[in-house]
Amino acid sequence: MDKQVYVGLKKALELKLEAALITVTSVLGSTPRKPGAQMLVFADGSTFGTIGGGCGEAEGRREALNVITARIPKIYNLNMTADIAQEEGMVCGGIMELFIEYVDTQSSSEKKDFYKDYLTALESKKYPILVTVIQAQHNELLGNKLSIEDLNFLGDLGRIELNKIALEKAKKGARKCQPFIICLSSEFEPCERSSPELVYRLLVEPATTVVQLLILGAGHIAVPLATMAKIVGYEVTVVDDRPSFANTNRFSTADRVICNDFERALESVEIGPQTFVVIITRGHRYDKVCLRKVINKPAAYIGMIGSRKRVKSLISDLETEGIAREALQKVYSPIGLKIGAETPEEIAVCILAELIKVQRELDT
Structure with a gap:
């Protein structure tokens, strides 16, 4: 759920305000938002979240106000016609199917x-x-x-x-x-x-529909990876124990930069089903610490850099410590798609490509 919609729903419940929740359920053609986008509309016309702005959103808001009045949910096809798109300066023209439901905070x-x-x-x-x-x-x-x-x-x-x-x-x-x-x-x-x-x-x-990327290690590969991942739309967190590497000047596009011991830092980081974990620390010892901490988390992806020989040795050590072989077999390593990458930037591209591939496979 969108954070703004979450805040709006809390407000509606606490103040017992009438509202309607708009959810984009499908799209056809060029549209400003994808399925899952939401907007909460209150009876006074105020909103939380967005389904794209402009005339299309205004039309959706009008329909939401009708739902509040009738207290009956409905499916509404919002036609983002070329005329509307030109007026708003947007390149649209597709159709968004909206499910608009009454949020009952009073009678039920x-x-x-x-x-x-x-x-x-x-x-x-x-x-x-x-x-x-x-x-x-x-x-x-x-x-x-x-x-x-x-x-x-x-x-x-x-x-x-x-x-x-x-x-x-x-x-x-x-x-x-x-x-x-x-x-x-x-x-x-x-x-x-x-x-x-x-x-x-x-x-x-x-x-949540926000894909979270957790980069463990703030070396030379991490900088282009964090930048490109942010462009793609990921929520990026970078962790390293070196102040000269883990800082906001170096990672200006990251949502969060944590400078702390890896083990302690991972105690404070939430890893859920939409979290992708990339382990690219500066050495075998740190990789092992990180993998041990994240291996049993419900992450969508865990990838680790390193040669096959090095990774095999590390995984064998963790298995000896009692970590299940089935869990360790899920680790993507060597990390990234094989495209002949050599430079830090190229390696970042191959890692990001693998993340996108895994994400698309999960979404099908």
Whole structure:
């Protein structure tokens, strides 16, 4: 969930304010935001988050105000026509499908409690997956939600079969970095969105769509890697124990630079299902410390630099210490795609290419 929308939902619950939540569920053509983008609209027209700005967002806000008045959720196709795009100076022209739902903070204590529990889980870094009914045979199911944490869940989609499917799919998609849609027939069988058998659609949202890159080691490869990763859209954290390397002058684009002992620093860093960990420290000893600390974390990716011989020796040492072979086999090493890279900048490119490849594989 977008941080601004999270703040807005907390405000709505605390002050018992009426609101509507807009979620981009699919896009066609050129659009300013991708599926998963959200905006919370209050009855006074104020907003948290964005679905792209301009006339398109204004139209979405108007529809959200209608939902607040009617208290009925709806699907709305926002046509970002060429005329609107030209007026706003944007190169758009596609269509965004929006699911707009009424956020009931007043009459329904059940839904209010659900949102409170869900936001608490987000705040506690439990990485809940949120499932919402956005299309159904019966309108009363629209907007029903399920929050899933490991084997535990809160809420109800309104059908036992939908709950079961949501739990199964959420487990498989726990490491996805982008929301996805589950399409089902009236018999709760998978189908294509274009199929005439389509009856149910479930929107599955990971706890965050922001991919976090944790770079352990602030040497020469880390500088171009942090810069390029930020351009791609990652939230970048760099860790090193040398003040002359781990500083904001050297890493001006990074979101966070931590100068501390690797082991201590990793105690303060959250590693979740959308975290990619790159271990490029200055030596075998530090690599080992870092890998030992992160290997059992739920990271989407753990990669480590080094020759095959060096890496094999390090992994053997950790296995001797009692770390499971299955966990160690998930380490990407030698790190990066093989493109014949030689310079620090080229090596950074091959590492980033591998991160993007893994991320896309997770999202399919």
